[in-house]
Ligand code: AMP
């Protein structure tokens with residue numbers, strides 16, 4: 001999606017079930033609700049207590065699994081994964097859960113996040129004789145667990161977790177047991193739910209609603225949770241440190257019907273829009289949001305600025321990745337896929353166009369042009385997050401600094417580049433207060449490193465790809 005040098009970051013979703021006869025089928029539905037977190041590949045591993053069963057493939061959930069495959073995934077427990085693979089690590093072997101079979105016990109790992117010391121650990125492991133079969137960080141975790149295998153599994157996992165650094169929300173399944181863990185800073189979300197007596201694990205709470213489960217608790221940073229036939233036990237493998245949950249999860253990535261750290265995503269986005277209106281009000285006739293991720297912020301902006309919210313842009317939701325794109329010639333003749341401006345609404349109007357973020361600036365440029373062609377007299381762009389200036393090393397693909405327009409341009413240069421009459425971004429304070437209502441604490445805090453450059457963990461030289469060092 002971003003050219004051939006990518007390969008560092010991935011965005012993923014994790015789902016698991018323990019103690020339900022239809023574990024695989026429930027995981028299929030759960031992963032479907034997490035599909036926005038990754039569309040390039042998916043997998044499910046189940047256990048019936050003595051044997052593990054696995055299926056995985058490239059593409060969307062609907063394309064990867066057939067009913068007969070799901071029927072073969074027997075057992076009462078499962079872990080599943082959806083992934084967004086970047087070029088270079090999109091191979092079949094990297095699709096998760098990664099399954100390691102051994103004579104004594106199998107182990108399937110589903111991981112969301114990115115480790116910052118994976119390269120160093122890989123070199124160490126290889127020097128000690130390990131043969132790595134994938135390019136994924138997740139395999140490093142598996143090897144570290146295996147190496148500590150002389151102690152019991154729980155201890156081995158806890159020991160491995162103290163060696164890895166960065167972002168990880170993990171679900172690990174063995175024949176008899178499920179282990180759930182989160183990095184000490186809690187960078188990626190993960191929570192536990194219940195469906196009757198069964199335990200459910202999910203990256204986002206929206207998946208509970210789909211299968212009729214209820215959310216019980218978020219996994220806390222530094223926790224290792226063990227679920228087996230005796231129930232659930234919670235251990236801590238790290239002393240508490242400041243939580244830094246990814247603020248891009250609130251801005252763009254998570255579904256609006258999910259709650260992250262107890263806060264509804266739609267509600268936070270709405271507050272981001274409200275704060276934006278307070279910080280950068282402009283007189284206009286209508287407010288419109290870029291579907292789908294910016295609608296909540298646009299509603300907030302409209303409410304706080306007392307400007308009517310209108311459907312100025314509309315999205316055709318059936319444009320998939322394999323859809324045949326119009327030729328350049330047809331595009332020039334005005335054939336637009338995905339998004340169009342509603343001329344009956346915007347014609348002759350001064351429009352505030354709210355988007356959640358600007359990455360390379362392509363979307364904003366296209367939409368401003370579209371709105372003007374549809375007759376808008378002025379287009380004021382309001383972005384419901386601060387300028388994205390730094391790459392993410394924790395598992396969200398926010399592009400390289402070279403591609404991030406805000407990394408190399410002033411706001412005025414960006415305004416000119418996208419052709420807007422005015423351009424404003426939400427401040428970091430405005431973002432922070434929308435996420436935490438101004439109540440930041442050790443347990444509730446967020447990462448804003450892609451905006452501020454203040455990374456919550458050490459960033460090792462080997463984490464930074466060569467193209468970022470130039
Ligand atoms: P761009 O056109 O490159 O400026 O991208 C901006 C658009 O991409 C915004 O409308 C966002 O909704 C969306 N976006 C923001 N972050 C990401 C991301 N990590 N991956 C994919 N899309 C994103």
Ligand code: SF4
Pocket residue numbers: 187245246247248249391392393394395396398447448449450451
């Ligand atoms: Fe999220 Fe940005 Fe921090 Fe990455 S750097 S974890 S995208 S807030």
